Amino acid sequence: MIDAMTVNYDTMIPNNVGLSEDRRVLKALERWHPGYIDWWKDMGPDGFQDAMVYLRTAVGVDPKGWAKFDYVKMPEYRWGVLLAPQEEGRTIPFGEHLGELAWQEVPGEYRALMRRLVVIQGDTEPASVEQQRHLGKTAPSLYDMRNLFQVNVEEGRHLWAMVYLLQKYFGADGREEANELLRRRSGDGDAPRMLGAFNETTGDWLSFFMFTFFTDRDGKMQLESLAQSGFDPLSRTCRFMLTEEAHHMFVGESGIGRVIQRTCEAMKAAGIEDPNDIAKIRALGVIDLPTLQKKANLHYSLSLDLFGSEVSTNAANAFNSGIKGRFHETKIDDDHRLINDTYPVLKHVDGEFKLVDEPALSALNMRLRDDYVTDCAKGIKRWNKIIEKTGVDFALTLPHAAFHRQIGEFANISVTPSGIILSDSEWNQRKGEWLPSGDDGEFIQSLMVPATGVGEYAGWIAPPKIGIDNQPGNFEYVQIAA
Amino acid sequence: MSASPNPQAGSQPLKQHLIDPEICIRCGTCEETCPIDAISHNDDNYVVDAEICNYCMDCIGPCPTGSIDNWRLVMKAYSLEEQFEWEELPEQEELECGEQGSVSLEALEDEIDALLAKAHEGTGGKAVVPASASKPSVNLFRRDYPAVATVQGNFRLTKDNVENDVRHIILDFGDTVFPVLEGQSIAITPPGTDKDGKPHESRLYSIASPRDGERPNTNNVALTVKREPEGLCSNFLCDLNKGDQVQVTGPFGATFLMPSDPLANIIMICTGTGSAPFRAFTERRRRAMPDAPGKMLLFFGARQPDELPYFGPLMKVPEDLLAKHLVYSRLPDRPKEYVQDRMRVCAGEVSELLKDERTHIYICGLKGMETGVDEALADICRGENLDWASLKPTLRTTGRYHVETY
Numbered sequence: 100m101i102d103a104m105t106v107n108y109d110t111m112i113p114n115n116v117g118l119s120e121d122r123r124v125l126k127a128l129e130r131w132h133p134g135y136i137d138w139w140k141d142m143g144p145d146g147f148q149d150a151m152v153y154l155r156t157a158v159g160v161d162p163k164g165w166a167k168f169d170y171v172k173m174p175e176y177r178w179g180v181l182l183a184p185q186e187e188g189r190t191i192p193f194g195e196h197l198g199e200l201a202w203q204e205v206p207g208e209y210r211a212l213m214r215r216l217v218v219i220q221g222d223t224e225p226a227s228v229e230q231q232r233h234l235g236k237t238a239p240s241l242y243d244m245r246n247l248f249q250v251n252v253e254e255g256r257h258l259w260a261m262v263y264l265l266q267k268y269f270g271a272d273g274r275e276e277a278n279e280l281l282r283r284r285s286g287d288g289d290a291p292r293m294l295g296a297f298n299e300t301t302g303d304w305l306s307f308f309m310f311t312f313f314t315d316r317d318g319k320m321q322l323e324s325l326a327q328s329g330f331d332p333l334s335r336t337c338r339f340m341l342t343e344e345a346h347h348m349f350v351g352e353s354g355i356g357r358v359i360q361r362t363c364e365a366m367k368a369a370g371i372e373d374p375n376d377i378a379k380i381r382a383l384g385v386i387d388l389p390t391l392q393k394k395a396n397l398h399y400s401l402s403l404d405l406f407g408s409e410v411s412t413n414a415a416n417a418f419n420s421g422i423k424g425r426f427h428e429t430k431i432d433d434d435h436r437l438i439n440d441t442y443p444v445l446k447h448v449d450g451e452f453k454l455v456d457e458p459a460l461s462a463l464n465m466r467l468r469d470d471y472v473t474d475c476a477k478g479i480k481r482w483n484k485i486i487e488k489t490g491v492d493f494a495l496t497l498p499h500a501a502f503h504r505q506i507g508e509f510a511n512i513s514v515t516p517s518g519i520i521l522s523d524s525e526w527n528q529r530k531g532e533w534l535p536s537g538d539d540g541e542f543i544q545s546l547m548v549p550a551t552g553v554g555e556y557a558g559w560i561a562p563p564k565i566g567i568d569n570q571p572g573n574f575e576y577v578q579i580a581a
Numbered sequence: 582m583s584a585s586p587n588p589q590a591g592s593q594p595l596k597q598h599l600i601d602p603e604i605c606i607r608c609g610t611c612e613e614t615c616p617i618d619a620i621s622h623n624d625d626n627y628v629v630d631a632e633i634c635n636y637c638m639d640c641i642g643p644c645p646t647g648s649i650d651n652w653r654l655v656m657k658a659y660s661l662e663e664q665f666e667w668e669e670l671p672e673q674e675e676l677e678c679g680e681q682g683s684v685s686l687e688a689l690e691d692e693i694d695a696l697l698a699k700a701h702e703g704t705g706g707k708a709v710v711p712a713s714a715s716k717p718s719v720n721l722f723r724r725d726y727p728a729v730a731t732v733q734g735n736f737r738l739t740k741d742n743v744e745n746d747v748r749h750i751i752l753d754f755g756d757t758v759f760p761v762l763e764g765q766s767i768a769i770t771p772p773g774t775d776k777d778g779k780p781h782e783s784r785l786y787s788i789a790s791p792r793d794g795e796r797p798n799t800n801n802v803a804l805t806v807k808r809e810p811e812g813l814c815s816n817f818l819c820d821l822n823k824g825d826q827v828q829v830t831g832p833f834g835a836t837f838l839m840p841s842d843p844l845a846n847i848i849m850i851c852t853g854t855g856s857a858p859f860r861a862f863t864e865r866r867r868r869a870m871p872d873a874p875g876k877m878l879l880f881f882g883a884r885q886p887d888e889l890p891y892f893g894p895l896m897k898v899p900e901d902l903l904a905k906h907l908v909y910s911r912l913p914d915r916p917k918e919y920v921q922d923r924m925r926v927c928a929g930e931v932s933e934l935l936k937d938e939r940t941h942i943y944i945c946g947l948k949g950m951e952t953g954v955d956e957a958l959a960d961i962c963r964g965e966n967l968d969w970a971s972l973k974p975t976l977r978t979t980g981r982y983h984v985e986t987y
Contacts, residue, residue, distance in 0.1 A: 162614045162639040169798060345608035346645040352606045477607055564604055565647050569716035571841040
């Protein structure tokens with residue numbers, strides 16, 4: 100039975116956008132809904148569709164009562180359409196339309212560009228659910244399993260959010276794109292997901308934590324930029340999605356933090372002082388810090404590729420036309436038009452790395468990537484504090500921006516994490532020093548044995564400092580169906 | 582009542598809202614959410630400005646980590662600069678609290694805090710939360726922005742043939758998130774104003790239902806309310822009809838909470854409406870850990886069965902979940918018996934539990950019961966070569982002795 104909520108449940112789709120008065124869009128979404136459920140059952144968490152999971156469901160947009168925690172079977176999760184409240188008189192905060200009233204409809208001239216942005220963002224949401232669908236079976240605890248499923252259902256809700264925009268504002272084209280979002284599959288040879296990083300399987304929990312820390316953080320940066328949009332419904336959608344996205348950042352940062360904690364404690368307890376004594380450390384059943392560094396190198400570099408080319412006319416157009424702003428646009432102290440400004444872009448010139456001033460408008464991808472790097476660095480600092488506290492002598496670092504890149508300025512060069520340019524043969528010889536090898540992968544995989552007892556944690560990860568929703572350590576976050 | 586400006590350095594401690602830097606991931610959600618810009622950050626930490634924060638609690642729900650929900654009693658607020666430097670949250674310092682030691686983190690509103698401090702006086706010192714209790718939410722709603730609950734039911738618990746009118750009132754929160762734990766209270770302010778035109782004072786009621794609602798997964802709380810002849814609030818509540826709306830603040834209380842440890846033994850001693858939290862404790866354990874090895878023992882006093890709230894439902898609770906001693910002081914042809922008398926009769930059982938480090942004692946009811954119960958416990962200890970005078974403070978400081986009396 101459906102409760103009366105802030106969200107409108109008198110239709111099949113919980114929403115705060117007055118769907119029951121909007122018959123056309125409601126019908127379109129109701130037609131899309133069965134396909135979505137089929138997709139979830141096919142491509143959602145494998146083997147746990149009947150489990151009762153203690154999940155947070157967004158039920159409104161008021162901070163006091165926006166979410167409720169409760170046990171729910173995932174296919175019965177209430178995905179819905181929730182937008183942050185409309186700000187009366189909001190104006191476009193950047194670009195050539197700076198200061199004009201934000202649009203409530205898509206301006207015809209920007210329709211194609213805007214649709215593409217919404218589709219790309221929308222495509223990443225189901226993609227990550229697909230990538231992570233087998234992880235439940237090797238969860239290191241019920242707590243972690245619940246966090247995984249929370250991330251999954253919220254990615255599902257973000258897909259709903261984007262599909263709403265497509266159905267509501269982009270007519271027949273939008274409807275077609277909404278269907279395509281359910282047709283493409285991560286890693287599928289014929290119909291892959293749109294962005295490269297979203298076609299790799301997330302095969303183990305360390306990868307999942309790295310993914311939520313590094314790759315979901317790209318998602319956060321993109322949402323932050325779209326939250327500035329002159330197209331008000333897109334801005335409001337993204338603003339609300341960010342509240343949920345924060346949980347995904349939390350899962351990644353705290354997940355890796357707990358792995359580090361466990362490794363360092365195990366090293367100390369065994370009297371191992373050398374963090375590079377990998378064989379000895381692995382024999383303890385924990386993940387050595389050098390391997391964590393390699394995993395971070397991999398996921399960081401793949402995520403940097405998601406920002407696209409450093410210099411991009413698409414990015415300039417999206418900004419200039421008021422569609423996609425900068426990270427924290429309204430907090431930046433400049434003219435918000437950037438017509439005559441420049442921005443330093445790191446380039447590979449004559450065998451060395453140089454900062455080259457480029458027109459600021461074209462360099463927006465670079466700028467967003469810089470903001471991303473700053474954000475990542477703060478997380479690394481926290482991880483290093485954990486290591487420091489245990490007294491282990493090791494520090495994780497972010498590799499050079501040119502390391503292991505496939506897109507942009509550095510796609511054609513081979514660079515070490517410290518920024519030394521190598522020949523291809525040198526790179527091929529040495530890349531195992533910086534990127535996880537097959538052996539590393541096998542070792543990590545060997546640790547992936549499920550821990551499903553209440554309050555139980557796998558040996559390679561420390562329990563969390565506090566539970567979800569203030570629950571005690573022995574809380575049964577997932578009731579696995581018999 | 583508007584949000585009071587927070588004192589900086591005075592004679593009374595300040596309840597300072599803080600963010601745990603070890604758990605915070607700096608996502609910025611709190612800063613975005615805060616309606617009055619009390620939250621800011623540097624490269625390392627997000628921090629709350631004690632001079633601005635008015636405890637509106639808007640930031641608590643959206644925080645993905647729980648790091649936001651931290652409070653310290655301080656004589657002088659931690660400055661922003663100090664907070665920016667923190668790598669971990671400082672421990673709560675021992676404070677010389679006011680005249681009666683009355684300031685705590687049981688409530689953020691002083692009016693309620695004072696009520697709870699008075700109710701907990703019988704603990705004999707600073708009340709300490711059980712080690713395994715769940716973390717409570719405190720004062721999410723306050724007088725200047727109360728939650729609105731709808732009356733879902735109002736049932737008389739005492740028989741019609743007795744004068745005593747005790748009621749079971751169910752309040753539904755609808756779309757409002759109002760998280761409670763067993764043992765916590767909510768406050769109700771009767772509508773209208775007093776003869777000086779000021780709003781009436783709030784009254785506290787212990788919730789009688791477990792955290793997941795009167796029935797599992799309902800968003801409501803039950804109260805056990807006795808109609809007092811001149812009681813403004815009790816008459817207001819007892820006269821409520823289904824569908825009526827009530828303004829509620831809270832939840833309150835951060836120490837009189839049940840242990841989550843299934844091995845914990847729980848001795849509950851109550852009279853009358855003091856049974857409310859114990860109904861919640863029992864129902865919680867029945868729902869969450871029906872096979873818990875820890876024992877639950879109830880001493881419940883009333884004048885006669887017809888006046889004992891929840892008599893019928895209580896009789897249906899199996900003895901292996903809850904060992905019940907229902908004790909009556911006005912049965913015809915029977916000598917008066919009070920809870921302390923029955924405790925003495927059960928001295929063996931009680932003293933066995935007292936020797937167990939996992940035993941928690943809870944006393945709830947009228948102030949008048951405290952002395953009798955205390956003496957009974959002392960007598961029981963004496964018979965077993967235990968020293969109540971030294972055991973009681975040990976229980977209290979380890980979060981295992983709790984008194985809430987009115």
